[in-house]
Amino acid sequence: MNGEWGDAWPDAGSGRHWHEECGVFGAWGCDHAAQLTYYALYALQHRGQESAGIATVDGGEMFHHRGLGLVAEVFGPEDLERLAGKAAVGHVRYSTTGANKLVNAQPMVFDVHGGPLALGHNGNLVNAGVLRRELEDQGSIFQSTSDTEVVAHLIARHRGGSLVDAIVDSLRTVQGAYAFVFLTPDGLVAARDPQGLRPMALGRFGSGWVVASETCAFDTIGAEFVRDIEPGELLVINGGGVQPVRFAEASRKALCTFEYIYFARPDSDIDGRNVHLVRKAMGKRLAEEAPTEADVVIGVPDSSISAAVGYAEAAGIPYEMGLIKNKYIGRTFIQPSQALRERGVRLKLNPVRKVVEGKRVVMVDDSIVRGTTSRRIVQMLRDAGAREVHVRISSPPVRFPCYYGIDTSAREELLAARLSVEEMTRAIGADSLAFLSEDGMLQALGAGPEAAGRGQGGPGDTFCNACFHGRYPTRLYDDLGKHVMEMAAHRGGYS
């Protein structure tokens, strides 16, 4: 869906309440590293639209530029010109923790151990609150409200050993989801959390190296994919090449399934799976699990299109472009008044009347969060003349919030946490409603039942599905830093 969970209904005043997280990129030994990073961030723009930034090193000097807005709004040619050097890190951000202010934009740049350090982070650290309080008690002064700064302070306070030792020790202290890029005059460091909740890959660009949240960034700049970074692995990249360091045992791998369902770009491959093909397989499986008599299948653009095509193929019903999205509604967009909304002003999505009029329509979407958006789309299709609207969701019901960098609604706001499928069907005004089962989703991912995260798990290829069943793959903490045992233990999950 690439951006519309948060802003699908700027004209509705509320709606999907999930947002993407962030995107990170790093380059080492690459000519025009800042320009390269700029284009890579363009490819990762769907992961965050609130701020963008690039830091580079040239000799011992670091340069950086950050700003609020889209990549195209933040950087001009003269900014890129100033960012000298053959090494860079870049970041696009959606603020899951910390307000959308310039101080929270990344990469953050600090002086540590007598030299500059830039860092960019995708994910959310579940123990950042308690670590921050401890650090503040010990005299650390924070510049931002972002959880990412905790890592910079941990690195700065580390005594003895190299900077890589300091990064390793800091990463062993934090818990949660992360893909980190660190840049110093001596090298680029990329790290992925021990559960592999957030994706990150290594690529080759000429004689240099690149890392990115998603492989679509490599395709965009003409880099060659080398491999995914392993959970609990850190890569030190410098003139000597790429040195892997395992800083944590890969316990249970728990890649976020929503990377496949919604967040990532369809042309990206994550941990060996192409996002479009996984979505299509989810749609096929959904058609097998929840068939219906219909004349046409449509998808809610953009992220549900692949699943809709899969559903249509498996069901033998024609796929059509039944909803059109306006992609040009930016951050500074002026929301219409209630009166205009009531007059039917629709800015983001519009049905193709000739496609749906008089038809029995299957509307495939990737998820239901609060239900507001689904209800409005169903109504919109009926207003356009659809005879029946059967809603098919290519993921299981979302019943629990995310603590790993995805901005979800509170549990009580999640429609599926409160209502049965029958009640949800009535709430969104559909003729029928069905969700993909969890087993069906895992099969579409090419994973066996052991991937469901139903036990303590082994080192197998597994996923985080906590927003479906509430079994979180890491410890969780309350605001006071107390380990929230019951969140996992009461649900038979991890503690």
Ligand code: SF4
């Ligand atoms: S809780 Fe859901 S959205 Fe969050 S990391 Fe796990 S699967 Fe992804």
